[in-house]
Amino acid sequence: MPVYEYTALNKKGKNVSGIIDAESSAAARQKLRASKIFPVSIKEAHKSPAKKESQWLSDRVRSLSRVKPAEVAMMTRQLATLVGAGFPLVSAIDTLIPQTKTQVFKKSLAQIKDSIVEGNSFAAALSLYPGIFSPLYINMVSAGESSGTLEIVLDRLADITEKQQALKTRIKAALAYPVLMSFIGSGVLFFLLTFIVPTIATIFKDMGQMLPMPTQILIKVSGIFKSYWWGIFILIGIMIFGFQSLKKTKKGRHLADKLMLILPGIGGLSKKLAVARFARTLGSLLENGVSMLAALDIVKNIVGNVLLADAVAEAAKDVGKGQGLGAALSSSDIFPNLSIQMILVGEQTGELEAMLKKIAEVYEREVETTVMSMTALLEPVMILIMGAAVGFIILSICLPIFEMNKLIK
Numbered sequence: 001m002p003v004y005e006y007t008a009l010n011k012k013g014k015n016v017s018g019i020i021d022a023e024s025s026a027a028a029r030q031k032l033r034a035s036k037i038f039p040v041s042i043k044e045a046h047k048s049p050a051k052k053e054s055q056w057l058s059d060r061v062r063s064l065s066r067v068k069p070a071e072v073a074m075m076t077r078q079l080a081t082l083v084g085a086g087f088p089l090v091s092a093i094d095t096l097i098p099q100t101k102t103q104v105f106k107k108s109l110a111q112i113k114d115s116i117v118e119g120n121s122f123a124a125a126l127s128l129y130p131g132i133f134s135p136l137y138i139n140m141v142s143a144g145e146s147s148g149t150l151e152i153v154l155d156r157l158a159d160i161t162e163k164q165q166a167l168k169t170r171i172k173a174a175l176a177y178p179v180l181m182s183f184i185g186s187g188v189l190f191f192l193l194t195f196i197v198p199t200i201a202t203i204f205k206d207m208g209q210m211l212p213m214p215t216q217i218l219i220k221v222s223g224i225f226k227s228y229w230w231g232i233f234i235l236i237g238i239m240i241f242g243f244q245s246l247k248k249t250k251k252g253r254h255l256a257d258k259l260m261l262i263l264p265g266i267g268g269l270s271k272k273l274a275v276a277r278f279a280r281t282l283g284s285l286l287e288n289g290v291s292m293l294a295a296l297d298i299v300k301n302i303v304g305n306v307l308l309a310d311a312v313a314e315a316a317k318d319v320g321k322g323q324g325l326g327a328a329l330s331s332s333d334i335f336p337n338l339s340i341q342m343i344l345v346g347e348q349t350g351e352l353e354a355m356l357k358k359i360a361e362v363y364e365r366e367v368e369t370t371v372m373s374m375t376a377l378l379e380p381v382m383i384l385i386m387g388a389a390v391g392f393i394i395l396s397i398c399l400p401i402f403e404m405n406k407l408i409k
Helices: 025-034 049-066 069-084 089-099 103-117 122-126 135-147 150-207 213-248 250-262 266-287 292-299 306-320 325-330 337-349 352-408
Strands: 003-009 015-021 038-044
Touching: 003 025, 015 025, 015 103, 025 038, 069 089, 069 103, 069 150, 089 103, 103 122, 122 135, 135 150, 135 266, 135 292, 150 213, 150 266, 150 352, 213 250, 213 352, 250 266, 250 306, 266 292, 266 306, 266 352, 292 306, 306 325, 325 337, 337 352
Parallel strands: none
Antiparallel strands: 003 015, 003 038
């Protein structure tokens, strides 16, 4: 069914816009009028298959930055509720489209609904938008459709997404203050070195006396900042661009991910986060009827670290030969011993899915606790660093003044 974009007036006379699906533009106008919305202009969103494919590609690219995981989680939760209440899938999606705030997501849902009406499965329709729906999401929906438990799968997907978002939100909230303080502190130091210190330095130069070493160092650093401040920003930009370009290459990504695992403090957090993501995703996939090999093939793409992904891929080969998951992962020396021991216990007791969820909860809790501890320690450390920097500037300025007083006496 075609999708139309419209601008219209509501019953209060305010401008509104959105999308609607109908057999024709006349039918779309009639449908809008029945909803007490009076169209001003209406046009088909996709007039040809070529344009339709082009728009799908455009939507997938834009959705990477415009459709938030929190919005997908909310839609999933609402869809699970509607399907569980007995709504047909198409009717449930149609009900959610007007409630969606993001225009790209709204168009995507409309196209997904049309794809289902045309006879495609829900999972196949979702696969048209990989920028919005992850492989985990699509495969779990496919398993739910096959087993007839779509509402249960959607509910679990909403749980997974919400828990991941909650963890990210707590980590971001914990890091917000230190990051803000670092930016403010850097800005203050940059202002002092670029504008204030050079003014004072001219006074000392006019004295014609030998300045103390700290003052000389401060004047030289200040001169570099004043003359080449633009070069500092360019250098930072080049470093960021170079790092991003390096990560796009296979060797560069491998090196960056290896560095992330061995850095003091950060390495442990990165590994725990990746293992928690691995365990929660694998447990959910197995719980919804996805085979072990297929689940491992999906999970290796979402762990977020090349080394861990390679370890999962190697473990999948061993599992395919009949080896247990715990024993297969233990040969990589990357997964923590605790996670491997818990997987082995889960395999022996026949409760692997529950044990994987427990692993995810353990490591997510450890990550949150560690982040809170680090940020609590980071705040006084930053204050000390800022105090030392400002103290050095003040001392460097005051030393020549003290020497002047001695000469006067």
